[in-house]
Amino acid sequence: MKRFKPKISHLSRRTFLQATAALGGASALGLRGVYAQEPEKPAEIIVRAWGGSWVDSLKAGVSDSFTKMTGIAVRHDLTEDNEIQPKVWAAVAQKRVPPIHINWDTTTNATKSALRGVTEDLSDLPNLANVTDLAKPAGLEGFPIVNTYGYVYVLAYRPAAFPDGPPKSWKDLLDPKFKGRLAFYNDGIGFHFPAQVAGGGKLEDIPGNMQPAWDFITKMKAQQPLLGEDPDFTTWFQNGEIDAACTISTNAREARKNGVKIEWVVPEEGAKFDTDGLWIPKGLPENELYWAKQYINHALTKEAQQIWLDGLGLPGVVPGLTPPKDLVGDPSYPTTEADFQxxxxxxxxxxxxxxxxxxxxxKAIMQG
Amino acid sequence: MRAARTAYPLTWRIMDALEGVAAAIWPARFRRATPYLMLLPAVLLVGLLVLGLIQIADASLRTLDTTTFQFSDDYSIANFRRALTEPLFLVVAQRSLVAALIVTAVTLVFAFPYAYLMVRTRSPGLRKFLLIALFLPFFIGQVVRAYGWLIILGNQGMVNEALGLVGVAPMRLIYNYPAVLFGLVQYMLPFAVLMLAPALTAIPEELEAAAGSLGANWVRTFIHVVLPLARPGFVGAGVVVLTLSLTDFAVPAILGGGSQDFIANAIYDQFFRTSDQGLGAMLALMLVALGSILVGLVFALFGAGTLAMGRSRT
Known part of the structure; x- marks a missing residue:
């Protein structure tokens, strides 16, 4: 087996620190002339992003202000996160310049890239000094990824389908009246862990014994749920195809913005909390690496986070952010220790x- | 006396020059090899595919280490074993195979009268209409057509709205196996008609007239004259529809609601969702093998049909 231990390029780190110090001083003094000491600016940087409201929020919160600040255009590449991954891996393996400067990715996917050793170290970003623990990827050395916000896989539902009040448990979805009216992610992401609890198991048993989860998912299979990806959930709610789904709250909120009557809860068994992040693939020219890092550094400012995450309706990693009005006290926007419990x-x-x-x-259960 | 230059047109002189260049590059003594030269692009193309297959075969024998997301340096048959023993892959393989057989049979049944009418009609207007109706779907594309069915057959689609007018509650018409089969038949129909039409054109109308004059009704003529002579077309169309259905990705993904995956969907998952390109490569190779065996079987039983360009077994 090939093994790889991520390491930091001393040259790029030194160059970066020098330039960052220069930029920080310049910003503090309001001296724009110091830009002359910075590496050459590329005409554009390419950021992979998810489409729809996801990229709109990123553009409004981070990309536009970055362009205004630096003059560098930002191009958003909407290639699916799963599909860009092998392209980036192949580029790094073949020592080619990768097709993107920054990957906006799920932390799980990004961790795979970090373990493979294709990510640049981001520990020297100045704004990491101001972020919460959520920004740090768990179980990895340094910062091959910077988490930028968290999200919850809620139980979203149409209130009309629950006349007796909101569902309290994932088990409520086993009611025969919901046969063919439920939806989950097609790989089950977001549902494995609550299913473990709903099936009578313990979270401490993950990954050793997940039989309770598989048993509960088998019961859910009898409900003939639809299986899809992010855009499908919004569409299915809008088209009246489903009554309830396990999905990221952003998708449910998007459907609500489009006029669909939809609510969401965190059931008593709990709901999966996860993070997304930004990372830079190895193999970029020094100057482009520098400006890619500046982009991520900018994404960690309070101003950028506030606008970006207002659009997504998700809690960020910078202290002092104000929740959007419609999400104050919402379980999908955890802010306190009690919320996270x-x-x-x-x-x-x-x-x-x-x-x-x-x-x-x-898949074996659902396809069977 | 020397001829005036104008007597020899410029275009001729250009052609002479071009012929001179061609003769310098490819002398007359090489003429016998010219047909093989024409084959070169196709050989190169197939060669590239073979190279790709070799690379896929290499990847298929390497296992993924999920602590580093690197592939093993050593070869093993672990992916082969997983592909043959994990219930998921057996289910999707069986579903793909059964679907391919059903879709092929249904498509050929639907395609034959369409192709026959298109070839035999004496009305130019009807023939044009049938041709336009045949080619129009090609301009739309598979994904758009599949999404079109979502709009028509969805819970709030045209069909359910029409049913609602007569008091029938909305019913689930999509996101199930029959919907996938339906979508595939609709997608494959033009391919089958296009493959059948040349074979039907090649059947002399006089033969049908002769059968009739000898007392055969249209059913006997159809069974004993048209069908046997149309066999090359059936074989060609069947092979094309069978292989395209077996390897389809978009229709099961869009009309299946996520629970009706085919082998191609499982391969996609391994390459792009779990990053296990080794297992994905193994599944891809097994799909190639399954398709090749099926096609080989058809050729062995029925000949190569229209695909043999007139040298088919009859």
Whole structure:
């Protein structure tokens, strides 16, 4: 087996620190002339992003202000995160310049890239001094990824389908009246861990014994749920195809913005909490690496986070952010210790090492 | 006396020059090899595919280490064993195979009368209409057509709205196996018609007239004259529809609601969702093998049909 230990390029680190110090001083003094000491600016940097409201929020919160500040255009590449991954891996393996400067990625996917050793170290970003623990990827050395916000896989539902009040448990979805009216992610992501609890198991048993989860998912299979990806959930709610779904709150909120009557809860068994982040693939020219780092550094400012995450309706990693009005006190926007206690968080390392097996198991149940 | 230069047109002189260049590059003594030269692009293309297959075969024998997300340096048959023993892959393989057989049979049944009418009609207007109706779907594309069915057959789609007018509650018409089969048949129909039409054109109308004059009704003529002579077309169309259905990705993904995956969807998952390109490569190779065996079987039983360009077994 090939082994790889991530290491920091001393040259790029030194160059970066010098330039960052220069930029910090310049910003503090308001001296724009110091830009002359910075590496050459590329005409554009390419940021991979998810489409729809996701990229709109990133553009409004981070990309536009970055362009205004630096003059560097930002191009958003909407290639799926799963599909850009092998392209980036191949580029790094073949020592080619990667097709993107920054990957906006799920932490689980990004962790795979970090373990493979294709990510640049970001520990020297100045704004990391101001972030919460959520920004640090668990189980990894340094900062090959910077988490930028968290999100919850809530139980979203149409209130009209629950006349007796909101669902309290994931088990409520086993009611025969919901046969064919439920939806989950097609690999089961977001549902494995609550299913473990709903099936009578313990979170401490993950990954060793997940039979309770598989038993509960088998019961759920009898409900003939639809299986899809992020955009499908919004569409299915809008088209009246489903009554309830396990999905990221952002998708449910998007459907609500589009006029669909939809609510969401964190059931008593809990809901999965996870993070997304930004990372830079290895192999960029020094100057482009510098400006890619500046982009991520900018994404960690309070101003950028506030606008970006207002659009997504998700809690960020910079203290003092104000929740959007419609999400104050909402379980999908955890801010206090008590909020987090209702959520399930499993380390990225465990997820990455077992994800393939979990996906296969979920698919085997659902496809059977 | 020397001829005036104008007597020899410029275009001729250009052609002479071009012929001179061609003769210098490819002398007359090489003429016998010219047909092989024409084959070169196709050989190169197939060669590249073979190279790709060799690389896929290499990847298929390497296992993924999920602590480093690197592939093993050593070869093993672990992926082969997983592909044959994990219930998920057996389910999707069986579903793909059964679907391919059903879709092929249904498509050929639907395609034959369409192709026959298109070839035999004496009305130019009808023939044009049938041709336009045949080619129009090609301009739309598979994904758009599949999404079109979502709009028509969805819970709030045209069909359910029409049913609602007569008091029938909305019913789930998509996101199930029949919907996938339906989508595939609709997608494959033009391919089958296009493959059948040349074979039907090659059947002399006089033969059908002769059968009729000898007392055969249209059913006997159809069974004993048209069908046997159309066999090369059936074989060609069947092979094309069978292989395309077996390897389809978009229709199961869009009309299956996530629970009706085919082998191609499982391969995608391994390459792009779990990052296990070794297992994905193994599944891809097994799909190639399954398709090749099926096609080989058809050729062995029925000949190569229209694909043999007139040298088919009859």
């Amino acid at each position: 209702r959520l399930i968080r499993i380390s990225s390392k465990i997820q990455v090492e077992n994800e393939s097996e979990w996906f296969s198991k979920f």
